[in-house]
Amino acid sequence: MKKTIITSCIALISLGAFSQNEHSNHNMNSETKQESTTPKKVLSPHTSAMAMVGDAHVHIDYSSPSVRNRMVFGGLVGFNTVWQAGAHKATWIETNKALKIGGKVLPAGKYGFFVVPGKESWKVMFNSNWDQHGKDEYSEAEDILVTNVKLNKLEKIQESLVYHVKKKKENMGVISLAWETSQIEIPFEVLQK
Secondary structure (H helix, E strand, O other): OHHHHHHHHHHHHHHHHHHHHHHHHHHHHHHHHHHHHOOOOOOOOOEEEEEOOEEEEEEEEEOOOOOOOOOOOOOOOOOOEOOOOOOEEEEEEOOOOOEEEEEEEEOEEEEEEEEEOOOOEEEEEOOOOOOOEEEOOHHHHHHHEEEEEEEEEEEEEEEEEEEEEEEEEEOOEEEEEEEEEEEEEEEEEEEOO
């Protein structure tokens, strides 16, 4: 009888230890799962900028890379070369009204936005092929409007690429791009029809 009781006690103690061990393993697996589902930091997050200027809704869609201690213009982005003005897919701009930019008309629509950075001025291109990866498919023949703008130097580093659309007057606004120590502004007028 004593032998049976002792054997039963040993069996219960072993079962308890086994159960405790399984519980620990279960917790460890849960923690592992939680770690693996933690979202990674996106290096060039997708974002947008938009505003109403007069009757025009101007929307810019882009991915925003960071400087991360790199030389951007004249380094990562070469001078006098086409750049998609963002990361990953080409930046695009959409307007529901025709805009006058640099004395030329940009019809209402959606456009790929490309630039050619220079040391003192930048060439800006609105391209009919808005849905493309980077600048791989860029074709000058598909440019709808091309203009040049003056480069402004920033005193402080702008870590992440940022666009703004700002209303200046009732039917006048400006699109700006700033990154690292460079900024450009593209004035526009909303055409009334």
